[in-house]
Amino acid sequence: MTIADVLMVIAVVCIWSLLLVNVVLIIAGYLYYIQSENEVVPEIMGELPFVSIMVPAHNEGMVISQTVEALLAFDYPHDRYEIIVINDNSSDNSGVLLGNIQARYPERNLIVINTDSITGGKGKSNALNIGFAGSRGELLAIYDADNTPERTALRYLVAEITNDSSLGAVIGKFRTRNREASLLTRFINIETLSFQWMAQAGRWKLFKLCTIPGTNFIMRRSIVENIGGWDIRAIAEDTEISFRIYKLGYRIKFQPKAVTWEQEPQTLKVWFKQRTRWATGNIYVIVKNIPLLFDPSAVRVRFDIFYFLSIYFLLLTSLVTSDLLLILHALGYVHTTIAGLSSFLWLLAIILFVVGTFITLTTEKGEMSLSNVWMILLMYVSYCQLWMVVAAYGLYNYMRDLIFKREAKWYKTERY
Structure with missing residues (x-):
């Protein structure tokens, strides 16, 4: 067996191991969705807790009014929640728009900082x-500044967390508001349903774990006080605080009936900037929390650390190695006797990807169509391959930030 064969075998084993883990998560997630469809969201027990809704916003004039109006429309008693919009160093008309809303609703707990x-x-x-x-x-x-939550979203989140003292946070689901805007947003819609939310549902079903997505979630005030607030160096503040909640011994539950609709990037440039920011932030969290692998009190965190390590380092390395060896073999620069087997497994992986992804889409009304089958196939050979570039560039950004000690700042996602 040649060195190329050895490297190819290692790469294929790594890729398929992670693929099978994802298949298991998707199956478990699908079962959880079926289960949750037949379950009634619990009623809020005892006195209704007072909720502070926070919306960080930087130059969000294009979307902030719609978001605040949606938050004001929650079917939760209006005297039992406040909305705090942090209009953070904005240079657009956000302040004027927010002031106008305050003037229209003087009786409501709407605070603008x-x-x-x-x-x-x-x-x-x-x-x-x-x-x-x-x-x-x-x-x-x-809630993020581009969100339009459904009227019941807050009440569902509050009901879940008040009925279970073991929960440190409860996350809802976000859907793509502008999914018909472009081919890219259709890909993002499929990605959101299949690889973000179905994986979240699977992790809750199997391990009683979820990762906070950054929007449409609720958590206990005591946790933030205990951990001293958000880590200002963390770009992926959602993943970072999830790990700290785990370490305190709490669980994070996924309630798919608490839904918000958000705007996704409509151009490749905006998408690439957003996703590399996420990758950079997640790599920071991984590196920061690697010591927890050896901490007996951090058992809940280990799966996620291994999972993120595998995605951003092991899978990236394996995919690059596998693709490079196949290209070099085709060009005659290296010889591998298992190139045929690797190609067969690659084809099988595509079939699994298309079938598994399509099955997850059946959980949402209007998504089970023949056009989505072709969309998923096209997504595999285009959109998914860009992930390698995103992960690699995210790692490069992390190393650059580390070397030059760059401070965190707003990375503005363009709105439409």
Whole structure:
């Protein structure tokens, strides 16, 4: 067996191991969705808790009014929640728009905190810490500035967390509001349903674990007080705080009936900037939490650390190695006797990808169509391959930030 054969075998084993883990998560997630469809969201027990809803916003004038109007329309008693918008060092008309909404709803608990370049402009985590300092709710809900949550979303989240003291946070589901805008947003819609939410559902079903997605979630105030707020160096503040919640011994539950609709990037440039930011942030969290692999009190965190390590390092390395060896073999520069087997397994992986992804789409009304089968196939050979570039560039950004000690800042996602 040649060196090329050895490398190919290692790469194929790694790729298929992670693929099978994903298949198991998708199956478990599908079962959880079927189960949750037949379950009634519990009623809120006892006195309704006061909730502080925080919305960090930087130059979000294009979408902020619609978001705040949706938050004001929750079917949760209006005197039992406040909305805190952190208008963080914005240079657009966000402040004027928010002031207009305050004038229209003088009786509502709508608070706008305006920061400048001295106090703000240092990223989402810093904005959340500013909002938290001015909040008074025993529960904290977070929404991004481009969200349009359904009326029942907050009530469902509150009901879940108040009925189970072991839960540190409860996350809802977000859907793609502009999924018909472009081919890219159709890919993102499929990705969101299949690889983000179905995997979340599977992890809850199997391990009673989920990762906070950054929006449409609720958590206990006592947790934020205990951990000293959000890590201002963390770009992926959602993943980072999830790990700290696990370490405190709490669980994070997924409630798919609590839904918000959000706007996704419509151009490749905006998408690439957003996803490399996520990758950079997640790599920071992985490196920061690797010591927890050896901490007996952090058992809940280990699966996620291994999972993220596998995705951002092992899978990336294996895919690059496998593709490079196949190309070099085809060009005659190296010889591998298992190139045929590797090609067969690659074809089988595509079939598994298409079938598994399509099955997950059947959980959503209007998504089970023949056109989506072709969309998934096209997604595999185009959109999914870009992930390798995103992960590699995210790693490069992380190393650059580490070397030059760059501070966190707002990475603005363009709105439409």
